[in-house]
Amino acid sequence: MPGTVLAMGSSMHHRRRLYSLLCILSAATACINVPEVEPEPNEPKADAGSLPDAGSEEPRTLTLLNALPAGGATQVPIDTQFILTFSSPIEEDSLNLMFQPQVTLARTEWANQGATAIVNPESALAENTTYTLTLDAKDRSGQSLTGTRAFTFTTTGPAPDTILPTLLNTTPGQASIGVLRDAVIEVLFSEPMDRASVQTAFAITSPAGLNSGSFSWNEAETVMTYVLPSKLEYGTNVTWQLSTNAKDKAGNALEETTQREFRVVRQAAMTMPLIPSASGTITAGSPERHYRLYNAYELERIGDNGAQQGSRLFLAFKLDSLPLDTIRINQATVRWWLSLRLGNPFEKLGPLLLEPVDVGEALPQSSEEEPGNPVLTAAYAAQPTAPGFIIAEADTGTPGQFNVTSYVTQNWASRMERNYRSQFRLRFTLETDNDGVTDELRSTPTIHPTLAELEVVYEYP
Structure with a gap:
């Protein structure tokens, strides 16, 4: 019986020692375990889920x-x-x-x-x-x-890599529209890839003839870039795929074939008519008096009327018919119909200038006898919003055509401030040569029903 008691005491002693050891190990484990840090309330957790396709609504906050x-x-x-x-x-x-x-x-x-x-x-x-x-x-x-x-x-420990690679993101995104004609295709992988297998697995499936482009990779071999062999035509729908032949460095293949498509930017042309209320001739009757005889296209002139009075022609157009999602203006052309040429304005009055201006929504009608109108005076002498250019006499055919792409592009960029207006002024360098002879360019509706128009060629999604 004493031996039995001793054995039981010894057993109890070992159990206490084991329990103490377990407590110590548990405490040590609690010290080195780093708990998950939860995001702040209402914030999404970071995870390795799929990225949203391009075109989805962008978050209002950085996440x-x-x-x-x-x-x-x-x-x-x-x-x-x-x-x-x-x-x-x-x-x-x-x-x-x-x-x-x-x-x-x-x-x-x-x-x-x-x-x-x-x-x-x-x-x-x-x-x-x-x-x-x-x-x-x-x-x-x-x-x-x-x-x-x-x-x-x-x-992981020394176990072999058996994790399948995944495709994290593509540029352009799936179903993107309005993609630039010279865009490149970029593919982001979850891990370094075997270049040769990926390039073999990649193909443009539509349209034909686009698989002779070039590949490049980032140093980590996780981003593949494909440069198309030529600039795409406007409105082209492009489809490409990456098959399961694409493998990572360990030989693990993509789990499934991936297919993406996007549409290249489209191009269209639109003609904007003249805004009569903001267009027409302003004549300098004297330093204090400027007048505008007509509120519509009647007789418009540029140059010296022989009474020591100079005239300048204003042309205004409205851009509000352009789509709001216009991506870029490729070409903008003013066409002006010249009906008559009196005297020798190009010889006597110097170069003919076209200048971009901003003279407001309307030019009031007035007569030579009325007191000077400050709106007309300000418009006549308005500073150009950008440097103008010289129009050669040979370029004033019927119609004369003038490239105003850079001006209209600027007007479109600031369309809200300008209320979608694009305005120009035609004037000779000299107002008058004081010789009492008429040297003018004239436009009349009896010869040319249209005074001017603006054609805009633009890109949209």
């Missing part, structure tokens, strides 16, 4: 859309990159990454027009280790990332 490795991921390769995709392009110097345990970073590459950061560690991560990554950034407008992002992942 992290996608992270690789994903939060909570296990068996992450020790030579992994950190691929972070944000809701808008990032100011590169603002990206701040903090690792626990510490990781020394070698370089950061950018893709997706600056919205995706590809961060490369200087050396391999430790095996079978849980890391916590905390990050912050600002977009190019200075807006900070909404809530500090933090997530953990655990690296």
Whole structure:
């Protein structure tokens, strides 16, 4: 019986020691375990989900859309990159990454027009280790990332890489419209890829004849860029695919064939008629008096009327018929119909100038006998909004055609301030040569029913 008591006492003693040891181990484990850092309320968690297609509504705040490795991921390769995709392009110097345990970073590459950061560690991560990554950034407008992002992942041991590569993003995005004619195709992968297999797996399936372009890669071999062999025609629908023959460095293939399509920008032309209320001749009756005889196209003139009075012709057009989603103005041409030429204005009055001006919504009608009208005086002497150009006598045919693309492009860019107006002034360098002889260019509706028009060739989605 004493032996039995001793054995029982010894057994109890060992159980107490085991229980104490377990408590110590549990406490130690609690000290090194880094809990997940939850985002602030109402903020989306960072994950490795698919990016939204281009064309979806852009977030109002800067957020992290996608992270690789994903939060909570296990068996992450020790030579992994950190691929972070944000809701808008990032100011590169603002990206701040903090690792626990510490990781020394070698370089950061950018893709997706600056919205995706590809961060490369200087050396391999430790095996079978849980890391916590905390990050912050600002977009190019200075807006900070909404809530500090933090997530953990655990690296793999020496087991072979069996993770299938995925396609994270493409540019142009799926079903994009209004793509530039010289656009390139960019594909972002979740890990370094085998170049030869990817290039073989890539193909333009429609239209034909576009598979002789060139490939290039970023240093990390996670971004492939394809340059088309020629500029695309307006309105072309392009379809391309990447088959499962595309493999990563370990030989793992894409799980499924990926297909994308986009449409190239389209082009159209539109003719804008004259705005009669803001067009017509202003004549300098005296330094204090300027008059405009007609409120519509009747008899318009440029030059010296023989009574020591100079006339300038104003042409105004409305741009509000252009689509609001106009991408670019390729060509803008003013056509002006010249009916008569009296005297020798080009010899006596110097070069004929076309100048862009902004003289308001309307030019009031007045007679020579009325007191000077300040609106007409201001318009007559208005400073050009940009340098004008000389119109050669040979270019004043019927109609004379003048390239005003740069002016109309500027007017379209500031269309809200200008109420969609594009205005021009035609004048000779000299108002009068004081010789009592009429030297004028005239336009009349009896010879040419149209005084002027503006044709705009533009691109739209």
